[in-house]
Amino acid sequence: MTQVDLAPKSCSNCPIRPRAICSRCTDEELNELDKIKYYKTYAAGSSVVLMGDPMTFVASVVAGVATLSRSMADGRMQMVGLLLPSDFIGRPGRETASFDVTAVSELTLCHFHKKPFEKVTQTTSHVQERLIEIALDELDAAREWMLLLGRKTAREKIASFLLICARRLGSREGEGLRLELPLTRDAMSDYLGLTIETVSRQMAALKRDGVLVLEGTRKITIPDLNRLLDEAGDDSDGVTLA
Amino acid sequence: MTQVDLAPKSCSNCPIRPRAICSRCTDEELNELDKIKYYKTYAAGSSVVLMGDPMTFVASVVAGVATLSRSMADGRMQMVGLLLPSDFIGRPGRETASFDVTAVSELTLCHFHKKPFEKVTQTTSHVQERLIEIALDELDAAREWMLLLGRKTAREKIASFLLICARRLGSREGEGLRLELPLTRDAMSDYLGLTIETVSRQMAALKRDGVLVLEGTRKITIPDLNRLLDEAGDDSDGVTLA
DNA sequence: TCGAGAACTTGATCAGGATCAAGGTTTCCA
DNA sequence: TGGAAACCTTGATCCTGATCAAGTTCTCGA
Numbered sequence: 001m002t003q004v005d006l007a008p009k010s011c012s013n014c015p016i017r018p019r020a021i022c023s024r025c026t027d028e029e030l031n032e033l034d035k036i037k038y039y040k041t042y043a044a045g046s047s048v049v050l051m052g053d054p055m056t057f058v059a060s061v062v063a064g065v066a067t068l069s070r071s072m073a074d075g076r077m078q079m080v081g082l083l084l085p086s087d088f089i090g091r092p093g094r095e096t097a098s099f100d101v102t103a104v105s106e107l108t109l110c111h112f113h114k115k116p117f118e119k120v121t122q123t124t125s126h127v128q129e130r131l132i133e134i135a136l137d138e139l140d141a142a143r144e145w146m147l148l149l150g151r152k153t154a155r156e157k158i159a160s161f162l163l164i165c166a167r168r169l170g171s172r173e174g175e176g177l178r179l180e181l182p183l184t185r186d187a188m189s190d191y192l193g194l195t196i197e198t199v200s201r202q203m204a205a206l207k208r209d210g211v212l213v214l215e216g217t218r219k220i221t222i223p224d225l226n227r228l229l230d231e232a233g234d235d236s237d238g239v240t241l242a
Numbered sequence: 243m244t245q246v247d248l249a250p251k252s253c254s255n256c257p258i259r260p261r262a263i264c265s266r267c268t269d270e271e272l273n274e275l276d277k278i279k280y281y282k283t284y285a286a287g288s289s290v291v292l293m294g295d296p297m298t299f300v301a302s303v304v305a306g307v308a309t310l311s312r313s314m315a316d317g318r319m320q321m322v323g324l325l326l327p328s329d330f331i332g333r334p335g336r337e338t339a340s341f342d343v344t345a346v347s348e349l350t351l352c353h354f355h356k357k358p359f360e361k362v363t364q365t366t367s368h369v370q371e372r373l374i375e376i377a378l379d380e381l382d383a384a385r386e387w388m389l390l391l392g393r394k395t396a397r398e399k400i401a402s403f404l405l406i407c408a409r410r411l412g413s414r415e416g417e418g419l420r421l422e423l424p425l426t427r428d429a430m431s432d433y434l435g436l437t438i439e440t441v442s443r444q445m446a447a448l449k450r451d452g453v454l455v456l457e458g459t460r461k462i463t464i465p466d467l468n469r470l471l472d473e474a475g476d477d478s479d480g481v482t483l484a
Numbered sequence: 485t486c487g488a489g490a491a492c493t494t495g496a497t498c499a500g501g502a503t504c505a506a507g508g509t510t511t512c513c514a
Numbered sequence: 515t516g517g518a519a520a521c522c523t524t525g526a527t528c529c530t531g532a533t534c535a536a537g538t539t540c541t542c543g544a
Contacts, residue, residue, distance in 0.1 A: 193392030
């Protein structure tokens, strides 16, 4: 596989700065971070860490899509987070991974060695603040997702997922919104607590009912975002999935 | 209702200090906190805050049990957190509540006015650190719960819930473990993403199969914790619900 | 101690989504 | 460019947990 190295050469041309853990860092602080960071690219489908592995780093997603998931002994699994560019991976103060992290597409991470990074958080209060913000945003998103998993119908689950993707990845096109789904049907089913067959059927139903237009299997157009919002049930204040 | 005021007179006799947000505070810092805090007791069943309400405080649970929940327009609801003594409520840096908070039993909270509390977190690094720890622990618990909601059977859900209660509330008794359930069957169903009838039936089934002994409707004994662990599916590393 | 309401249990039936099974597309590389 | 594998769709059937409907057992105040 020819693999283009997508790593930015330095923080100055980094595409995710505004939302990342380092968003409020001064040039000087960035220089400090530079000493403890390294970029690495993972192939689509490869594993970044497995549950129980020692975690020697934390990282930011620079490009691509990763998933956080948890499995049961008999093979049942549930995705518990979707990691898009600027999202943060890892947990200062914890030695081993609590979940599996998997690259879904080709994935570039900006890694920080954990020990020195912890020193930075302890001494740099705005990094610590940013970390709290990130953790609390993810907590809100996780709880929102609990409502989805526990109480929503299959159709509502699909609509909610499309809504998240539309908000985070969509681009306006005339009346509607255009986007490319970041996940396969299979990964969608893992995320939504459904089977792949149910995902496929509900996508077909939403298409039949004019809620979305499919072009191939990943490219979709949402002609009317409010219609989709209705279908999603009760996402009144907007899901902002971590 | 005769209502005994359970509020401790001061931090020195506070039962939840070791695990609370103020666990690492010096006496001096406690004096500072003392100026911005107040105790308040809520009757069982009463609402502490509703989603969308302005949040003017953060708080620690001192005694009793509260729930965090989220509802849909048509009445469906999902509990997204169970708050036991020492757990923290609220989110610095957010103006309105993202979820409903309800007192399940008589509940005593130690409130801190939000604005001055935010000042404390900004200037006291170990409070900020404790806040990160708490948020990340809750995030882990929420993600663990997502696996339960998305993939576990009704029987496994009940067993997982009992396991959490046993770990956090149980006391050893001979071979087994004894505890009083903190929730009604109805609240359990909200928590587990089930109906009350299913909860009742599965409790009966677990009793029939000797996994638990019921005494009345809330007092239970677990003769064999490992047996319960098996029934819960895959809680290998231990659920520590926030 | 009685009575009313809340909390809980149990039974019968139903339905949404899982499972089993087969076939159709797309992608990718040899 | 052809073939295999991955990915996706569609159909038939099944099963777990929801829903509907009575009862029963607690709890607590009068």
